Structure formats: C-alpha cells, structure tokens
Amino acid sequence: TLQGGYIDSEEGHRINPGHIFESMWFVLEQAERVGRLEYEERALHTIMATFQRSRDEIYGGILHMLSDNGTDEQYKDWNAARNLKWDEKVWWTQAEALCALLTFADRTGDDEVWKEFKTLFLWCREHFFDPEYREWYAVLNRNGSPRIMLKGGIQKAAFHIPRALFQCSCILKKYVVETGEYDAQT
Template sequence: IEKVLHEVMEVFYQPDSGLILENVKSDGSFSDSFEGRLLNPGHAIEAMWFIMDLSVRLQKPELAEKAVEIVLHTLEYGWDKEFDGIFYFLDIKGNPPQQLEWDQKLWWVHIETLISLIKGYALTKNEKCLTWFEKVHDYTWSHFADPEHGEWLGYLNRRGEVLLPLKGGKWKGCFHVPRGLYQVWKTLETLK
C-alpha cells in the first residue's frame, strides 16, 4: 500500500499544479509529450476517493486532506467554465490534447466526482467539497439521468447535449452508476 501511495501521491502528483498526470516516464519524471502532459480528471478524482478510504484504514487524516486538495484542484482545472461539466481529457500545459473526444462529458467522471466530494466533506469538513458536490450533482442529474426511461446516458458533447443515446455498451456497463450511488448514499448516512 505504501508503494502505491508513494507513486500516486508523489510521482504522478505534480505539486506545482496540484494535478495528477496520467503517465510519467519509467523513472517517474515528466515527459513533455502528448502522453506525458495528459490529464484525465475522472481518473485522478476517482483515485482520490480510494486514497481517502485508505486514509481512514491507515488512520492518516493528512492523506485525506491532500486527496481533497487534489480533487479541488482537478475540478478547478477540469470544469468547463463555458458549458459546465467536467472535461474527459486535458493537457497539463493547456495545449490541445491528442484525444479527439477530449471535451466530451462522460457519466462515470461525474459520478466518481460525487463520491470523492462527499467523502472529502465527510472526512475533512471542507465546505468547498459541499459547494462542488451541489454543483456537480445538479449538472449530473440534469444531464445524465433519464427520468423517462431510467438509467443514465453515458456520453454528452461539450454543450451537454446527448452525443450517444446508448445506455450500455463496450465501455458503459452496470458498474460506475450503482457503485457511485451506493458510495454516496452510505457516505451521506454517516453525516446524519
């Protein structure tokens, strides 16, 4: 566990930006390339709620504090200030990402963010987590949930319009939504 914590929180984490890279060189150094500059806000934010769970298990509250800080930095960087929602991919230097789908909004990114934010609030009482939770919650439920036919849509364009109406496929299965809703529910119960 300590080795993984070191890799995530010290090797992939970039203290200058407060962000987590998707890839680093084999020696842990930064690669100024498409792959090296790649940010996946969803992966970084999802990883942080795993770190928060470990902080409880290892009795290291400072780990939860750092994870919350990373979640908040990632949201500040990854939130679409024009159309709302969280971008799928970004470049740490602000360059255009190689991925053509970089500006799409995906269901799993948003549900994982809700988990991280509510766990972050439960563990640190950082009010920014609650503010962001409400903002992401409002976007998520108004854009991904299908009130007429149930389930969640998976893929939106940058403007938040349905890009693909499918609710299941190779990448969108029955995993992130139920796990996410369960995690949020159980965490909210601890706040009573």
C-alpha cells in the first residue's frame, strides 16, 4: 500500500521481472546523470536478484511472473483471452532483461553478466525471432516453442523490442570502440 502495508493477495505476492528489469536499467541510467551512486548500487543488486530468480535454468529465457512465496502457478492474467501463464516467455520481458543485463555489464565490467546477456540474446534470437516475418513472436511456451504466433497486437507494438535492441546496440557500439573487441554472434 502507499502507507507501507502489505497486501496478502495473489497481486500482493507477485513479482514481475519485466517491470523490475525495465525500471532498474532506467535507474542505472539516471543515477549516473544525477550523481546518486547509492541508487546505482541498489539497482545493480535488484537486477541480479531478479535475474537469478527469474531465469529459467531448464529451458532458457526469463519467466513471465513469479511470486515471493512459492505460489507461482497461481498467477492469473488480467486478460482472459490471452491467458498468460507464469512460466511462459513473453517478448517484452526478454527485451527488458537484455537491456538490464547489458547495462549492468557495461557499468560494472562483470564478465559473468556479459556472458549471461549473450546467452539470453542468443536464446531470444533462436526462439523468439521469426526469420520469415523478421519479428519476434509474442509468447512462447516454457520450452521455447511459440504459443502466440502474432507479431503485433493490442499491447505488442513496436516499442519494447526496438528500444531494447537500440539500447543494446548503443552499449555494444561503445564497447567495440573502447576495446576493439567484436563478437559476430551478438
């Protein structure tokens, strides 16, 4: 609640990795601009904690929704027609995770996080990208197979993916200029 209280409901226990990644890479960008490095430290910690909790170590990618009390499977999508499940992979969540991980690696020089970014990027390219129509699928089953084949929709517009890829390309370009290193896979 706004007063600092706790809401003991499904929504009150929900962890939304996509929104956490998105807001934390914004915090990383702004903390430096306004000179508040303590915010950067919190954002870095939050990104890593979220990544460790939300990555799917069995099939790859980032899980759609989690709970803080182990009741992940109780998640209910507000859009009954779409009916997303907690363990599915959703386009925008992956895009925001890519931005957060690469921004983290850029700020810290952490090689392990760089490897995690690369692993997620290659996973997204293999599973989300439709080579025929050159766009990402909206939703994948947990195992990485497409569940919702649509490339656009009421919420899937040209925003998260282009912004994520642009953000990542800016960081990668800076990295190549600074180090002279180039990785053809990414």
